[in-house]
């Protein structure tokens with residue numbers, strides 16, 4: 001390390017606080033606080049005059065103080081909760097975190113510890129052999145982030161090469177997995193930061209930020225769900241999105257006129273390709289002025305949105321942050337007169353070139369700017385726009401001098417208290433603050449409806465406001481494959497509602513790539529096909545009838561999965577769990593699962609193994625411990641092993657956890673066509689005894705009543721014995737009632753008709769239940785009440 005580096009030295013004084021301890025080592029001070037039994041906050045203040053971190057990554061959750069014990073032992077301080085023991089050596093100051101059984105969770109590097117060098121703050125942590133690292137937000141590369149150095153600095157960059165870093169999101173949070181145990185590390189620092197995750201193999205993680213205090217949170221886990229629950233308690237959880245936003249979104253940069261948009265929408269319906277949302281990229285605006293419509297090309301947006309709505313489409317419009325410098329443009333003038341733009345140190349607003357030509361950038365750090373911005377969405381919502389898409393919010397400036405193409409680091413933002421904060425401190429927050437402005441604006445403007453916001457840039461906590469798409473990928477097989485680890489790590493970083501541009505943004509997709517991408521895309525939490533102006537179109541019919549037919553099947557599957565998916569969104573909302581999960585999430589002790597990045601879970605019961613190579617008609621799949629049922633054929637596989645599975649072009653390899661009851665809906669063309677009216681519980685009992693438990697969550701899918709508990713939660717349980725299967729459906733909890741009389745239970749892949757079927761204790765003649773052609777048993781349960789369905793052979 002550089003000789004200018006100062007590691008924290010001897011503690012000159014120690015003061016216990018109610019849940020922690022403060023150590024003075026002038027000029028520095030170290031504060032340690034237990035926020036919860038498994039959540040420890042560490043703050044190094046190298047100099048007394050350094051301000052606190054800007055608070056926007058954290059939610060407003062108050063943590064009730066946990067019980068702690070505080071003692072001194074052999075010159076060391078011990079601060080302990082029921083889950084973590086922090087051992088503090090005082091000369092020099094070094095920390096070790098242990099779990100309740102005394103195992104080391106994480107510890108300072110004994111030599112370098114934590115410290116500072118000029119304005120930068122550092123922590124060096126021991127990297128143990130066998131540890132794998134996940135999270136770090138939106139990154140290229142492998143699922144395991146160890147062995148490379150990563151930077152957090154929101155950046156617009158293309159193409160996404162395997163080494164490209166950073167990208168648009170900056171999420172300074174990671175998880176460490178070792179032998180089934182997991183902990184988390186969150187750096188609460190908005191300056192440019194660096195995560196050297198043992199890139200030279202020296203056995204150290206070196207995390208440092210280019211300014212501010214060193215504030216981090218150690219999340220003790222020791223499971224993935226626990227770490228994510230805590231992390232999202234700290235940084236906030238995703239509100240439930242409107243149900244329509246779980247449908248398929250079609251976008252393209254290059255829909256130039258309102259006729260063209262109407263034509264695209266009409267074609268979806270004509271060709272019976274399910275779709276819920278059409279996105280309007282920058283061309284709808286008048287000279288790229290935000291909150292305007294182009295008078296010739298989009299003369300009647302109200303009629304467009306109304307027409308599309310009749311056909312069951314919602315419209316999402318793009319909104320970029322730069323405001324065109326044009327004295328005749330009232331919105332621009334308002335911002336100028338009120339002093340709402342980011343300024344140069346001279347006091348003049350900063351000017352940069354983006355799509356509109358010269359623009360100024362709103363200073364979203366200020367509440368009054370956020371209000372002004374949020375309210376301006378009236379110009380879009382009043383015309384019938386349903387959702388907003390934020391782009392270029394790193395923010396991007398085309399003519400900036402440095403390769404990061406953004407505002408100068410010395411540009412001036414202001415807090416609500418009037419303090420100056422330089423862009424170098426606010427940069428990483430810019431997308432999140434714009435998201436906050438937009439989300440809160442949408443809630444004010446439409447207080448009865450759930451907002452939908454999509455963003456490119458963001459920081460830790462972005463999940464409170466927006467879904468995230470992963471920016472300008474390319475129509476490459478490599479990017480089809482890379483989307484998996486990228487989304488998995490975003491999910492592990494608290495952002496569950498994620499997806500890349502299906503088909504790829506730049507370059508030309510081939511028909512086969514398009515098929516495979518639509519098949520995988522059906523499982524992305526955020527499912528949008530988008531492409532760039534100068535490359536070939538990607539609407540499903542533009543590749544000929546075969547691709548169209550297969551794309552239709554993929555979309556139909558997506559829509560059938562909605563009841564299952566919606567409950568996963570509810571889990572993300574209530575627990576912070578990802579929707580798309582790495583295999584290791586559900587197989588934490590499995591070292592093969594820990595490095596699998598070519599397959600993933602959606603929720604606990606679906607294992608998706610997409611085809612990621614051209615020409616492949618079979619693939620090798622690693623299935624973790626347990627039994628897995630092929631969704632398409634009913635073939636059962638024993639897990640804990642690799643299997644070669646068939647993958648004809650028509651279908652994506654898909655496996656269901658044996659024992660699970662999968663809630664499915666009908667094939668529909670858009671979510672407005674049917675609510676929860678038809679529900680199928682499809683059973684996949686497998687070949688041997690098992691017990692499975694699940695939940696079905698439903699609500700109106702649109703309003704905010706769910707925040708008041710207006711929803712329906714139902715427990716599902718399946719017990720499989722050698723000659724018998726028992727499905728128990730709990731009574732709906734909560735006041736919401738979907739509009740339906742019955743739930744259809746389906747048992748597919750019947751080898752032989754069952755001997756007996758009993759519903760709620762009464763025998764049902766089996767002959768009436770078996771569909772011999774489809775090899776399927778079907779039983780209807782009434783929607784109300786609790787039910788027991790027994791099927792015996």
Ligand code: MIG
Pocket residue numbers: 252253281282318391392456471472505530531532
């Ligand atoms: O400079 O709005 O990532 O999705 O189509 C490019 C045009 C600006 C970048 C976004 C992309 C969008 C495009 N935008």
